[in-house]
Structure formats: C-alpha cells, structure tokens
Amino acid sequence: MQDDIDYQVLVNDEGQYSLWPVANEVPAGWRADGFRGGKQECMDHVDEVWTDMRPLSLQRRMAAES
Template sequence: MSNPFEKSDAQYLVLVNDELQYSLWPVDGAVPAGWSVTLPAAPRQVCLDYIEEHWTDMRPKSVAQAEFAG
C-alpha cells in the first residue's frame, strides 16, 4: 500500500486551519473539520512550493500572538 501523501504524479490540495498551519492533502480525501482549502487541486510540487512560500512561521497563530503581546 502506497502513501497517498507521497505520489509525485497525483493532485493535492493545500489546507489551512485557524492556527495558520498548512497541510498537503490528497484531492480525493475529505477535508477534515477545522481545515479549509487555500490552494485548489494542483500537482504535489506546486502545493509544496505554496506551503513553503506561505507558511513562514511554524508556530501556531495563538502562540505567535501570545509571544508578540508578551
């Protein structure tokens, strides 16, 4: 059984949650609760590039805000 997250020739979505965390997601999988599509179906490498460009702070949003306020 192959890993659905590692198929270089498959289409994926990029998901984001309220904490501004990103996820690569198989296009045929149901989007989990709490996540929304931020990049529609695209090749895996396009999705990975999108995540690298947009997810510049690995801390959850709530942690980053607390550190900024503190």
Template sequence: MSNPFEDKDDAYVVLINDVGQYSLWPAFALVPAGWTQVFGQDREACLAYIEAHWTDMRPRQASESITEVAAGDRG
C-alpha cells in the same frame, strides 16, 4: 499499497486550519473538519505554496502571544 501522501503523480490540495497551520492533502480525500482548502495543483506546486506561505511554524495564537509579550517588554 502506496502512501497517498507521497505519490508524486497524484493531485493534491493545500489545507489551512484556524491557527494558521498548513497541510498537504490528497485531492481525492475529504477535507477534515476544521480545515479549509486554499490551493490545489500538483504535489510540487502545493509544497511550494506551503513553503512560501507558512513562514512561522508556531500556531497563530502562540506567535501572536509571543509578539505581544515582546512588544510589552519594549514599553
């Protein structure tokens, strides 16, 4: 049995959660709770979308907290 996350010929979607993390997901699978579909196409297009949009691997709240602390240090 092949891994549905690695089949280059299947359709995929891109999911995002509330903290801005992205996931490549097989199009046939139900979207898990807490995730929203934001893009869908072939595997390579989905990977390109994630590469272009997920520029900070830290969860949104963590990156915002670090930015706030850094801004406070300049004050």
C-alpha cells in the same frame, strides 16, 4: 515512483498547512486555501506562504508580551 495525485493545500485555525489529496474530503478543523496542483507544486506553495512555523496562538501571545 511518480506521484500523479492532485493535491490541495489546507490550513487550520492555527495557521498550520498540510497537503491533502483533492479526491478526499477535507477533514474537520481544516479548510482549503485555494491552491491545487501536484505534490511538489503544493509543497513549493506552502514554502512560500508558511513563513512562521509557530502556531497563531503562540504568535499572538508572544506579540502581546512584547
């Protein structure tokens, strides 16, 4: 089954990423990071940019404790 939907990569305030169909309105709390393409292209982009899966609030708290 071929997925020919165009996607965009979204990111929220916690630095978490998601794929979202371009045709759909971006949900509250999310913003486009500027990357669009096929599903695999978007997944590859997320793999490149989302290197720390911890939410930003946790990253900051842990950095402050060290």
